Amino acid sequence: MASQPAFRRSDPDQRRASLIAACARVLAREGAAGASVRAIALEAGVSPGLIGHHFGGVDTLIAATYAQVEEQVAEALDRAVAAAGPDPRARLEAYVTASLLPPIADSELLSTWIAFWSLVRARSEIARLHDEQYSRFRAGLEALLIENGAQPAALRRIAIAVTALVDGLWLELCLSPQTFAEGEAAAIARDSLPALISTGR
Amino acid sequence: MASQPAFRRSDPDQRRASLIAACARVLAREGAAGASVRAIALEAGVSPGLIGHHFGGVDTLIAATYAQVEEQVAEALDRAVAAAGPDPRARLEAYVTASLLPPIADSELLSTWIAFWSLVRARSEIARLHDEQYSRFRAGLEALLIENGAQPAALRRIAIAVTALVDGLWLELCLSPQTFAEGEAAAIARDSLPALISTGR
DNA sequence: TCGCTTGCTGAACGATCGTATAACAAGCCC
DNA sequence: GGGCTTGTTATACGATCGTTCAGCAAGCGA
Numbered sequence: 001m002a003s004q005p006a007f008r009r010s011d012p013d014q015r016r017a018s019l020i021a022a023c024a025r026v027l028a029r030e031g032a033a034g035a036s037v038r039a040i041a042l043e044a045g046v047s048p049g050l051i052g053h054h055f056g057g058v059d060t061l062i063a064a065t066y067a068q069v070e071e072q073v074a075e076a077l078d079r080a081v082a083a084a085g086p087d088p089r090a091r092l093e094a095y096v097t098a099s100l101l102p103p104i105a106d107s108e109l110l111s112t113w114i115a116f117w118s119l120v121r122a123r124s125e126i127a128r129l130h131d132e133q134y135s136r137f138r139a140g141l142e143a144l145l146i147e148n149g150a151q152p153a154a155l156r157r158i159a160i161a162v163t164a165l166v167d168g169l170w171l172e173l174c175l176s177p178q179t180f181a182e183g184e185a186a187a188i189a190r191d192s193l194p195a196l197i198s199t200g201r
Numbered sequence: 202m203a204s205q206p207a208f209r210r211s212d213p214d215q216r217r218a219s220l221i222a223a224c225a226r227v228l229a230r231e232g233a234a235g236a237s238v239r240a241i242a243l244e245a246g247v248s249p250g251l252i253g254h255h256f257g258g259v260d261t262l263i264a265a266t267y268a269q270v271e272e273q274v275a276e277a278l279d280r281a282v283a284a285a286g287p288d289p290r291a292r293l294e295a296y297v298t299a300s301l302l303p304p305i306a307d308s309e310l311l312s313t314w315i316a317f318w319s320l321v322r323a324r325s326e327i328a329r330l331h332d333e334q335y336s337r338f339r340a341g342l343e344a345l346l347i348e349n350g351a352q353p354a355a356l357r358r359i360a361i362a363v364t365a366l367v368d369g370l371w372l373e374l375c376l377s378p379q380t381f382a383e384g385e386a387a388a389i390a391r392d393s394l395p396a397l398i399s400t401g402r
Numbered sequence: 403t404c405g406c407t408t409g410c411t412g413a414a415c416g417a418t419c420g421t422a423t424a425a426c427a428a429g430c431c432c
Numbered sequence: 433g434g435g436c437t438t439g440t441t442a443t444a445c446g447a448t449c450g451t452t453c454a455g456c457a458a459g460c461g462a
Binding site for chain 4: 006007008009010012015046047048049050053054
């Protein structure tokens with residue numbers, strides 16, 4: 001009688017991806033405080049030591065998880081814009097409202113993000129990741145604003161304002177969803193767009 | 202030779218206030234991860250057991266700290282409005298920009314707030330505190346918006362948008378201050394106000 | 403001055419944390 | 433099929449976590 005293998009070897013890249021996914025699930029379910037080496041390893045169905053083997057430490061794994069979640073959000077926004085068609089106004093609205101609708105407006109995603117924020121001040125490479133993500137979002141927004149006739153001289157100011165509006169709505173939407181009616185946050189952002197774009201004219 | 206007392210007894214309320222202040226300092230300096238019973242007790246110059254004696258557990262102490270910091274922020278905003286004089290527009294601008302200038306725009310304060318956010322999903326009494334704080338801020342804003350001629354029908358929408366704008370700017374300002382020039386965030390918020398108020402007219 | 407209340411200390415407990423490491427074994431190569 | 437690489441496990445270690453509690457002592461009232 002042949003006993004089945006006690007474990008399966010995996011390609012290092014695949015295993016790392018599996019651990020990142022498990023880390024994201026634990027962060028979402030239990031928050032930053034619950035994202036221990038053992039909890040993540042249990043979630044991934046491996047032994048605790050494997051995290052050290054592949055990532056060196058749990059902080060590196062969390063940073064890698066940040067990078068991947070961030071990437072997924074950016075891709076979701078790009079898809080939303082692409083699905084909006086050619087109309088510049090529709091593309092801008094899609095970019096702005098996509099953050100305030102599922103799957104990005106998700107209170108579980110907030111737990112992940114808070115875990116990252118709590119590391120920004122302590123770890124400089126996390127701070128760098130955050131700055132990159134913020135810059136990327138604002139750059140994408142500025143491109144769409146130009147399509148919509150925003151004044152170049154006011155571009156930075158408008159982009160910062162719209163980004164802040166979206167971030168603030170997203171934060172409150174995730175923290176206490178019952179504050180808003182279905183789609184209300186997205187509607188508020190959409191309705192505020194023309195006013196913010198026209199500032200400085 | 203009379204030896205000086207090994208410790209001083211304190212009025213329970215004063216001692217609790219001292220522990221809350223120490224908790225706030227530790228949260229600001231070391232973040233949520235570093236706010237352990239021992240660290241807070243060391244900061245306050247007392248023994249670890251005293252926290253359990255006065256608060257039952259460290260979570261209760263953190264919740265009490267939330268309530269107190271929130272109170273201080275609200276008072277600072279009220280003072281800013283009072284100092285702005287009688288002009289409605291100046292009062293509204295003071296309320297909005299005060300959050301984006303020292304001492305409220307402080308990256309140490311962000312650490313404190315992140316610690317609270319990380320508890321919102323796990324502990325319902327923290328969630329309730331958050332909702333109260335958000336409602337209070339928005340109510341204060343709505344009163345000022347009425348003074349400035351905002352349409353009652355659009356009041357809720359405008360107040361939510363302005364609150365989100367301020368929160369988003371505050372968050373990014375605390376996370377990476379080097380993104381903004383001195384006073385830039387406050388200026389952006391101030392310049393965006395008339396546009397947001399006029400939506401719905 | 404004595405006793406009593408109680409704020410307070412400090413040690414101890416069990417649980418859990420992150421990490422290191424030696425042994426094991428899966429699976430490819432020759 | 434035997435050897436070798438290395439992904440993986442399991443254990444152990446020291447540190448630190450939150451909480452408990454028996455006892456000390458500060459300071460007030462009688």
